[in-house]
Amino acid sequence: xxxxxxxxxxxxxxxxxxxxxxxxxxxxxxxxxxxxxxxxxxxxxxxxxxxxxxxxxxxxxxxxxxxxxxxxxxxxxxxxxxxxxxxxxxxxxxxxxxxxxxxxxxxxxxxxxxxxxxxxxxxxxxxxxxxxxxxxxxxxxxxxxxxxxxxxxxxxxxxxxxxxxxxxxxxxxxxxxxxxxxxxxxxxxxxxxxxxxxxxxxxxxxxxxxxxxxxxxxxxxxxxxxxxxxxxxxxxxxxxxxxxxxxxxxxxxxxxxxxxxxxxxxxxxxxxxxxxxxxxxxxxxxxxxxxxxxxxxxxxxxxxxxxxxxxxxxxxxxxxxxxxxxxxxxxxxxxxxxxxxxxxxx
Amino acid sequence: xxxxxxxxxxxxxxxxxxxxxxxxxxxxxxxxxxxxxxxxxxxxxxxxxxxxxxxxxxxxxxxxxxxxxxxxxxxxxxxxxxxxxxxxxxxxxxxxxxxxxxxxxxxxxxxxxxxxxxxxxxxxxxxxxxxxxxxxxxxxxxxxxxxxxxxxxxxxxxxxxxxxxxxxxxxxxxxxxxxxxxxxxxxxxxxxxxxxxxxxxxxxxxxxxxxxxxxxxxxxxxxxxxxxxxxxxxxxxxxxxxxxxxxxxxxxxxxxxxxxxxxxxxxxxxxxxxxxxxxxxxxxxxxxxxxxxxxxxxxxxxxxxxxxxxxxxxxxxxxxxxxxxxxxxxxxxxxxxxxxxxxxxx
DNA sequence: CGGGATCCCTGAATCGATTCAGGGATTCGG
DNA sequence: CCGAATCCCTGAATCGATTCAGGGATCCCG
Numbered sequence: 001x002x003x004x005x006x007x008x009x010x011x012x013x014x015x016x017x018x019x020x021x022x023x024x025x026x027x028x029x030x031x032x033x034x035x036x037x038x039x040x041x042x043x044x045x046x047x048x049x050x051x052x053x054x055x056x057x058x059x060x061x062x063x064x065x066x067x068x069x070x071x072x073x074x075x076x077x078x079x080x081x082x083x084x085x086x087x088x089x090x091x092x093x094x095x096x097x098x099x100x101x102x103x104x105x106x107x108x109x110x111x112x113x114x115x116x117x118x119x120x121x122x123x124x125x126x127x128x129x130x131x132x133x134x135x136x137x138x139x140x141x142x143x144x145x146x147x148x149x150x151x152x153x154x155x156x157x158x159x160x161x162x163x164x165x166x167x168x169x170x171x172x173x174x175x176x177x178x179x180x181x182x183x184x185x186x187x188x189x190x191x192x193x194x195x196x197x198x199x200x201x202x203x204x205x206x207x208x209x210x211x212x213x214x215x216x217x218x219x220x221x222x223x224x225x226x227x228x229x230x231x232x233x234x235x236x237x238x239x240x241x242x243x244x245x246x247x248x249x250x251x252x253x254x255x256x257x258x259x260x261x262x263x264x265x266x267x268x269x270x271x272x273x274x275x276x277x278x279x280x281x282x283x284x285x286x287x288x289x290x291x292x293x294x295x296x297x298x299x300x301x302x303x304x305x306x307x308x309x310x311x312x313x314x315x316x317x318x319x320x321x322x323x324x325x326x327x328x329x330x331x332x333x334x335x336x337x338x339x340x341x342x343x344x345x346x
Numbered sequence: 347x348x349x350x351x352x353x354x355x356x357x358x359x360x361x362x363x364x365x366x367x368x369x370x371x372x373x374x375x376x377x378x379x380x381x382x383x384x385x386x387x388x389x390x391x392x393x394x395x396x397x398x399x400x401x402x403x404x405x406x407x408x409x410x411x412x413x414x415x416x417x418x419x420x421x422x423x424x425x426x427x428x429x430x431x432x433x434x435x436x437x438x439x440x441x442x443x444x445x446x447x448x449x450x451x452x453x454x455x456x457x458x459x460x461x462x463x464x465x466x467x468x469x470x471x472x473x474x475x476x477x478x479x480x481x482x483x484x485x486x487x488x489x490x491x492x493x494x495x496x497x498x499x500x501x502x503x504x505x506x507x508x509x510x511x512x513x514x515x516x517x518x519x520x521x522x523x524x525x526x527x528x529x530x531x532x533x534x535x536x537x538x539x540x541x542x543x544x545x546x547x548x549x550x551x552x553x554x555x556x557x558x559x560x561x562x563x564x565x566x567x568x569x570x571x572x573x574x575x576x577x578x579x580x581x582x583x584x585x586x587x588x589x590x591x592x593x594x595x596x597x598x599x600x601x602x603x604x605x606x607x608x609x610x611x612x613x614x615x616x617x618x619x620x621x622x623x624x625x626x627x628x629x630x631x632x633x634x635x636x637x638x639x640x641x642x643x644x645x646x647x648x649x650x651x652x653x654x655x656x657x658x659x660x661x662x663x664x665x666x667x668x669x670x671x672x673x674x675x676x677x678x679x680x681x682x683x684x685x686x687x688x689x690x691x692x
Numbered sequence: 693c694g695g696g697a698t699c700c701c702t703g704a705a706t707c708g709a710t711t712c713a714g715g716g717a718t719t720c721g722g
Numbered sequence: 723c724c725g726a727a728t729c730c731c732t733g734a735a736t737c738g739a740t741t742c743a744g745g746g747a748t749c750c751c752g
Contacts, residue, residue: 012737012738012739013738013739013740014738022701022702023701023702023703024738024739024740025701025702025703025704025739025740025741025742026700026701026702028738028739028740028741029701029740029741032740034741036699036700036701037700037701038699038700038701041700041701053471055468055471055472056472056738056739057409057472057473057737057738057739058408058414058472058473058474059405059408059409059414059473059737059738059739060409060707060737060738060739060740061738061739061740062404062405062408062707062739063403063405063406063409063706063707063708063709063737063738063739063740064706064707064738064739064740064741065707065739065740066707068404068405069474070453070474077442082439083435083438083439083442084435084436084439085435086432086435088435089429089430089431089432089434089435090430092429092454093428093429093430096423096429096454096456100456100465105453105454105455105469105474106453106454107416107451107452107453107454108438108442108451108452108453108454109451110442110446119446122401123451125399125401126401126402126403126404127403127404127405128404128415128416128451263639290639293609293636293639293640294639294640294641295640295641358707358708358709359708359709359710360708368731368732369731369732369733370708370709370710371709371710371711371712371731371732371733371734372730372731372732374708374709374710374711375710375711375731378710380711382729382730382731383730383731384729384730384731387730387731402708402709403707403708403709405707405708405709406707406708406709406710406737407708407709407710408709408737409707409708409709409710409736409737409738409739410708410709410710410711410736410737411709411710411737412737693752694751694752695750695751695752696749696750696751697748697749697750697751698747698748698749698750699746699747699748699749700745700746700747700748701744701745701746701747702743702744702745702746703742703743703744703745704741704742704743704744705740705741705742705743706739706740706741707738707739707740708737709736709737710735710736710737711734711735711736712733712734712735713732713733713734713735714731714732714733714734715730715731715732715733716729716730716731716732717728717729717730717731718727718728718729718730719726719727719728719729720725720726720727720728721724721725721726721727722723722724722725722726
């Protein structure tokens with residue numbers, strides 16, 4: 001049983017120093033294994049520290065050493081891609097894993113009020129965190145721009161062509177979208193494909209649409225006239241599909257910008273008497289969990305979110321340590337996950 | 347456009363003080379709206395601070411004011427109920443919501459290595475966080491015990507009979523389990539019910555089993571001999587169901603300890619040629635997302651996770667502020683969510 | 693036994709913000 | 723016109739840990 005102070009967390013370096021009859025500088029050096037402290041002394045100090053249940057005060061350390069010992073994970077708090085989304089769970093798992101290896105804490109910072117000074121900027125400027133991982137940001141976000149320019153250690157998740165010098169970790173949305181679209185064309189002979197896109201202002205929306213178009217063009221098909229724009233929510237998948245049905249446009253396959261929209265689409269199609277995949281193939285993007293458990297299972301493109309997060313966090317620690325990562329942009333491979341909603345595994 | 351310092355975050359109180367030609371104490375007081383500073387001075391100081399892009403250094407403030415301005419959310423990192431689970435997403439949403447209202451940061455702390463000094467204890471002892479919310483803990487966890495005894499501000503999520511004095515926020519698992527079991531008995535005339543339980547060592551496992559038994563007893567049915575123990579994972583739901591089928595025991599309904607186990611069970615039953623809910627009713631617990639999207643949809647008991655988190659966080663801030671919540675234990679109501687897997691809505 | 697090298701530790705400064713006793717300047721009452 | 727009250731601000735101490743120049747003690751060698 002360890003000793004317990006009456007006031008919580010009240011044991012300081014001085015208490016330990018008094019206990020062993022030394023200066024607090026010596027104690028500090030002993031605990032950090034400084035070479036100019038005798039081995040026997042170190043042992044004595046460590047024992048005393050353990051007995052007194054000493055824990056370094058993080059504010060004191062942070063103030064003196066000018067480093068907080070924590071990083072911020074910045075997550076949006078507006079729109080449907082808020083951090084109730086499983087994507088962030090996966091990211092969080094990866095981030096914390098790497099952080100615990102670096103003895104760092106993770107601070108969750110939400111990017112809530114778009115008009116005020118962004119909360120996440122304060123977190124960094126106040127030095128509550130040594131660096132930040134930005135998970136989702138709109139293409140023209142002015143705060144992001146100022147954050148990137150500020151020179152503070154920041155790693156972006158995703159592709160940000162407007163910040164060629166920022167360090168980022170992402171996936172090749174374009175190629176993923178192309179692959180899954182090609183799958184519909186070549187494996188299932190679909191010829192009338194519709195893409196239900198994500199929200200405007202996000203790079204992934206642009207890329208996935210582009211990949212979709214490239215696949216069509218390569219196969220000699222022409223893209224539909226109308227551009228369908230959703231917001232990544234299941235409800236927007238439903239809404240767009242209802243509009244699609246109402247429009248009278250002929251289609252035999254839907255590529256939704258993510259799995260939730262695909263799921264919404266499937267529901268509406270079935271309610272309309274159309275069978276998936278018999279009458280219409282439906283595919284999505286993400287594979288964060290939903291696509292696996294629905295009936296039919298949704299064919300999709302798996303984003304290695306946890307791995308992305310690990311890579312981003314490693315890079316952030318490099319940046320914090322003053323090392324510039326060799327390549328500024330890292331792109332992780334995607335995987336086509338074939339289930340039933342496209343027409344396979346029937 | 348605000349001014350930008352060359353070194354990041356390098357503007358201190360002294361810089362602002364120099365700029366307005368005053369002492370840094372006055373500046374500090376002006377910025378915190380101290381009554382003994384002239385209104386005009388305050389305005390001048392605030393303007394200067396804005397111009398210089400001054401942000402209070404959190405370590406300096408934390409050191410002096412003896413409060414970190416952040417709370418820790420402690421999440422387990424062992425077993426299947428790790429924080430990749432949607433439960434924690436919901437909690438996180440509620441916690442951050444309340445925290446942003448209190449201008450506090452959220453630190454995620456994982457409870458990884460069971461043998462070493464718990465990481466989360468360090469977070470509190472080092473005063474990196476002013477208090478903590480413990481989301482899941484095993485019944486006999488010695489670290490939890492020492493944490494609760496330490497007198498640091500801690501709120502537990504769930505029921506912890508072994509800590510009658512600890513502040514906690516939870517649900518009535520027993521009654522929820524009883525309700526859903528009664529539903530199977532009275533609405534669907536099931537007579538041979540099996541409960542696939544959660545992991546031993548967790549209070550919820552005990553309570554849900556008890557509720558199940560109470561419902562059986564009240565209906566004059568006798569519980570099955572064997573106690574089925576899983577670990578909340580889909581795989582354990584599958585495994586237990588396979589064993590159940592192999593055992594030859596007669597059953598017409600399964601109450602799984604959570605939705606994931608229920609989902610696993612449904613898969614195995616269907617693979618065995620049994621129809622759900624026609625041949626076997628299956629119900630779960632949680633309703634964190636999965637139960638809604640499966641086919642059939644899983645009848646379950648909804649845990650108001652976000653609301654739990656909000657309540658817990660409010661209470662934690664009370665504790666930190668020195669206010670003892672009137673009742674130490676808060677229990678939020680559960681809701682029976684009827685879908686198809688029990689036999690309703692067919 | 694003396695001088696230099698070596699080993700280990702001490703004292704003081706520092707990180708940035710906050711608080712509070714104290715006091716200079718102004719105002720007010722008589 | 724003087725003393726007291728009032729208003730605002732300054733200076734110094736403090737929170738806890740870290741770093742580094744400096745120096746006392748010990749040891750080694752000639």
